[in-house]
Amino acid sequence: MAFSSHSRVKTTATWPPVESLVLAILAGLVVLNLRWDMHKSALLIVAETVFYFSLPVVFMVWLQRRFGSDSKIFEQRRLVFGIQAGAVLFGLLPVLFQFLTRTFSYGDPFEVTALTMLMNATWYLAVFSRIQRFGRGAFVIGSCLVLFVCFMTQSAQVFVFAFLYLAISLWWLLGNYWERFESKTIDGESKSLPVRSLTVVVTFVLLVCVGSLALFLGPLRQAVGTTGFMPTSGGNSWYDAYARSGIGDGDMLTASENATSSGAVDSNQLIEDDRPSMYDIVSEKFDGPVKKKKRRNRSQALSAVAKEIDKVVLAEQAGRSFRTVREPVQKEEERKLQDRITKALFFVEGEVPARFGVDTFHHFDGWDWTKPDLGQYRLNDPEIRVEEKFGKPWFVLRTEKRDFLTASQAHRVKMMRLDTNSLPAPPFLKSWHIQQVDQLDLFKWNARGSLVMDGEFIPSHTVIDFVSEIPNHHILREEVKLSSGKRADSTWGSFWNWLDGWADSNVVSAAYPVIEADLDSPYIQVAENGTKLRLQEVLNKVTEDVNPGWAQVDAIVNNLRSNFELDPTRVASPECEDSVASFLDQAGGPSYLFATTATQMLRLAGYRTRLRSGFLVQRKDFDRVSRQSVVDTSNLHMWPEVCIDGRKWIPVEPTPGYPLPRNVQTFWQWTKVKLVTAINWAVGNPLSSISTLAVAFCSVWFRKELVITVCWLLWRLLVMGPANLRLRFTRQFLDLRFWAAGLPRPAFVPIGQWYSQIEPDSASEFIQCWHAANFSQSGWDTPRGQTLNVCKQAVATLTYRRIRNFINKNTL
């Protein structure tokens, strides 16, 4: 093997082997990634890491200047003792740094500081790995470091670095222990690895197993896996702002007795009594509703309609309505994190963006959304059961298993100032858990199909773990027999249907839509006024070439997202008959008008739809230090939910700028969709696609010329540097030219011989300079300007074309 020949020759330089440094740098990057995700200031941790990495290098340079650059200096016991003492001091440096940064509220959690210390130790030992056992020490500590970080994070970058670390370290191990291992296997005396390398190998196997476990367990791990693994605050009066978990390990219900133990929340403000109602929350987000309501014509011909109106009036009187004609929203002030925390409605741990629905509205009269009783149209509420999972009681919804729900996610919600008894639950809720609560009658479905907790509101500081499912839209389409794509009214139409069908292989070509048959259903009710006709026109235009089904839902939602503008100031006029008409006139408006219009259009198209109000938690709400998202009134949001299979409500997002509801797909599905999108784009933009193809083709065909040209430009830049670098870049560039021309220099041929075969005297001056610079111990005294000329002359002589001609001549 190649590395065995290298290992035969022992170098005497003090600088460590490259692989040791690379491994230490990778371990450092793993830690940096973890800190990046958790620290307030990315700039500070990058600066800190650079400082840590440069310190041992500076120390090494100083040692070389003082004692010489031969590795024999490491045989001096006193010097090695000094270096060992330096390792201890350097390892402790992050602790000192914490004293400084925590003063300015920029500290790290305890375990991150510990990992930073290990990172420093790894780097220091790697830099001095010419000292006996230091290299192995760096390797073992670095491996442990990577292992720990894999335990603590779900960051994809960390796993990439970890696997890179694994690959290089395996190479390192083989390079160092192969000969020993090989000789033993050949002799037949022993076929086992040496003990030390065996230990390291076992470490790595463990690393891979744990890494894979962490990768595949997914979000559930976050809820149950790391609990208690690292220091947390809570459970007593001790409070640590840098503890890993603000929510804690389950103080939960008892936390209300001692609020200070539960996280980074100002306790005095928590126990205030002015908790906002949902109505107040809406007012704060969207400003107040217009008081004076214009008289509108209502159809009173049918008794059923009259009955419905009665219900609406009752609902309005009960305060369970939302008016879509409101005052323009006041400009939001920039809020600091601390302000948000003190006004937090609840905290969320887990994957964001995420939606937490609180309330639903069914009936729209042009101005107001109300939620009258659903009566016979109410969907069957799933049964609630209590089951024991992980030794704890979980409330589980007994729902029919649907194939399109392929993945799960976990969220932990800590209630703060949200004054409602409705559970702020994510879509496709599967189960939830509250510490020490197992009373089945505590939760129930209300008359409008919302899950509520017994009592007026859920007590603050209640911590609820939610497990919900994530849909796969590709399977969803198959399950409800919906098709996307254009109508098959022509050859091209058939082709598009085939293409889309290929991209979504589960689609049944003979698709039929599931459209609500009962026109009296509140889920397809549309305000009966002049706007309905306008809406129908828009709808016809949007769904003209689209098959009924999910494709139409997509088309309606996408039309709103792309053709209308989100503008909180474009509220509906108090003079308008219907806020949707005002929205259409202004081609935009606040988010609730998007949701309203989308709901109306979907209903008009025949899909059961309801308006859902709740909270949209986005990435910007995530607080790195406390590892949780802060939800306040600014997170209030409304969105439509479509029930396409008669069982599950599927959220859609018509408001531009807001993240789409989470959807998973397999890699194969993703690839096919991207491919079809690319083909669609190519056909839709023939000129651009031909140009792109031409550029791609030329890039491939002339790849070597391209590489040479780019490198030549690079050489022109670098050749202005110091003389030795200039020579080196020129030599590398010439080697590259020979390679590109198809005449790569074999490793055993000296450059002089290889270059001079083109022309005997070609680049002879450059070769002389190169030899003098690299093989003469007495140095090299060619003037700077002359070196530049020599390099330029060599590059001008040994051109790509000339090398190609030489090859052609010799081939013939």
Next chain:
Amino acid sequence: MIQTTSKIDALREQLNKSLVGKQDVIELVIACLIARGHLLFDDLPGLGKTTLAKALANTVGGMFSRVQCTPDLLPSDVIGFNVFDQKNHSFDFRKGPVFSDLLLTDEINRATPRTQSALFEAMAERQVTVDNQSKPLPPTFMVIATQNPVESHGAYPLPEAQLDRFAMKLKIGYPNSEDEVSMLGQFVGEAFSNQVIQPVLTLEELSQVQAEVALVEVCESVRRYLVELGAATREHASIELGLSPRGLITWQRVAQAWAFLQGRNFVIPDDIQAVAHPVLNLRISNSSENADLIIREIIESVAVPVEKT
């Protein structure tokens, strides 16, 4: 340095006159001379081995001796012997031909191993020991040996220990037709050989050149390259006995001389490769018939250093 170069040029010119059309061989012979190595010519009869050896001896001022090796040649015929002086009642040492600045041992493989072994000490240590008394040889002492590879009757192959003491083995080979025409022209009208070769290099000057060659730099990367080549000879499947440390030192010295002849004061990997064939040919030719092929394989198995480490 300039003076040295002119002397070397004169030496080169003189030798080229003696042996027409063999510039490359002559360059290696000069390299061997200034590297303080011993030279073995191994080729067919009549190709100019002895002519070149004699020309070299004559161009370098100093004492020249010649031994025509035969099976009945004794060690004492080479290194000398003690004779009892009846008049003084003591032993007088009669120096053999080895006490010279340049010793030509013609047809060395016709001498018995016993006689060949008499040269071991002289070649390696530049001294001889007779009756427990060591007698030093001149510092510029050099052995030029010739052997005929074809005739095996009454011939004794040189042992490895002997071969390792030579710096290089050269084959002269047939000249090309143009050079042969020119050579024949030189002998037209010449009844007796009256070519007189004037010395162009004194012994002092030769010593000075040899000292300068020893000062030629060999950087670490080149030394490491040399070591890897040596290791490759030891690991090669077709070679029974790889390069010895003495062989490595000789190779380095010859490469220094080669670099010196190229006008450089440092060795580059090209120099190592340039002298690889004559140096290695001597040490592996007993192992295999395809020495050239093996040497090429060895060179191709080791990456050449491009930059300093």
